[in-house]
Amino acid sequence: MSFEDKTIIITGGAKGIGAGCAEIFYRQNGNVVVLDLDEETGQAFCNDLGDRARFIKCDVSRKQQVKQAIGQVVSAFGGVDVLVNNAGILQYSKVTDTSEEDWDRILDVNVKGAFLCAKYAIPHMVAGGSGIVVNMSSVQAFVTQTNVAPYVTSKSALIGLTRSIAVDYAPEVRSVAICPGGVDTPLNRAAFQQSPNPSKVRQETIDLHLVERMAQPGDIGELVAFVASDKGSFINGQPIRIDGGMGIKIAGSKTD
Numbered sequence: 001m002s003f004e005d006k007t008i009i010i011t012g013g014a015k016g017i018g019a020g021c022a023e024i025f026y027r028q029n030g031n032v033v034v035l036d037l038d039e040e041t042g043q044a045f046c047n048d049l050g051d052r053a054r055f056i057k058c059d060v061s062r063k064q065q066v067k068q069a070i071g072q073v074v075s076a077f078g079g080v081d082v083l084v085n086n087a088g089i090l091q092y093s094k095v096t097d098t099s100e101e102d103w104d105r106i107l108d109v110n111v112k113g114a115f116l117c118a119k120y121a122i123p124h125m126v127a128g129g130s131g132i133v134v135n136m137s138s139v140q141a142f143v144t145q146t147n148v149a150p151y152v153t154s155k156s157a158l159i160g161l162t163r164s165i166a167v168d169y170a171p172e173v174r175s176v177a178i179c180p181g182g183v184d185t186p187l188n189r190a191a192f193q194q195s196p197n198p199s200k201v202r203q204e205t206i207d208l209h210l211v212e213r214m215a216q217p218g219d220i221g222e223l224v225a226f227v228a229s230d231k232g233s234f235i236n237g238q239p240i241r242i243d244g245g246m247g248i249k250i251a252g253s254k255t256d
């Protein structure tokens with residue numbers, strides 16, 4: 001796989017899964033642009049990657065910031081070939097204890113952010129004759145733990161957005177949703193810390209996976225790069241689970 005002369009935008013790429021994706025696209029000679037709120041971490045990460053990596057501070061839920069950031073990418077690199085809508089936030093709550101503000105915040109980042117980035121990137125893909133929008137969903141779009149209602153709603157919505165982009169912009173633009181199980185990232189580590197016994201919850205999370213580990217960000221990045229490459233060119237409009245067997249393990253245990 002080579003992404004030479006290709007430009008890849010990765011939202012939320014300063015750390016975690018997005019950084020794992022950025023490293024792999026960079027290693028395969030792509031021009032990598034990280035859009036993230038976390039300027040300090042994102043700038044340092046891109047400096048470490050090398051001179052084909054750029055950081056742009058951007059809140060993906062804000063239209064003007066997204067529009068401006070994608071304009072900057074096109075001015076610098078001439079187009080957009082791959083958009084990885086990866087920025088996402090998680091909060092533990094059920095419907096009845098989710099405030100309207102929290103609901104809006106989670107849906108704004110996780111769903112509206114993906115919509116806005118796609119809205120401003122797709123015209124450049126169409127103009128360039130090809131492109132792909134990869135939306136970072138979750139295995140939770142299919143099998144759902146308790147107490148994460150707004151997050152699960154947002155991750156399920158991304159699968160619909162993926163289908164819509166695929167049918168509306170074919171054949172030039174493809175779209176694929178990636179649905180990871182547990183990934184060892186700052187998001188998950190922060191979630192474990194919210195429990196009274198973080199190491200127990202971490203182990204319980206590991207135990208949910210048939211492969212007896214969580215994914216590393218690079219595991220997800222390898223799949224994203226494959227799907228975005230010419231080798232993945234027949235994959236379109238679909239969610240792809242990469243969950244270490246978590247989904248079937250949970251589904252199986254419920255029918256025991």
Ligand SMILES: NC(=O)c1ccc[n+]([C@@H]2O[C@H](COP(=O)([O-])OP(=O)(O)OC[C@H]3O[C@@H](n4cnc5c(N)ncnc54)[C@H](O)[C@@H]3O)[C@@H](O)[C@H]2O)c1
Nearest residue numbers: 012014016017036037059060087088138182183185186187
């Ligand atoms: N970690 C997991 O187990 C897991 C599993 C399935 C899906 N996912 C999804 O993968 C994606 C990445 O998760 P992660 O675990 O790497 O998270 P993370 O918290 O480790 O990293 C997310 C990055 O997104 C950035 N970000 C947050 N809000 C933003 C905004 N409004 N605009 C721009 N950037 C913003 C953060 O600054 C951070 O750098 C998320 O969409 C998440 O829902 C994660």
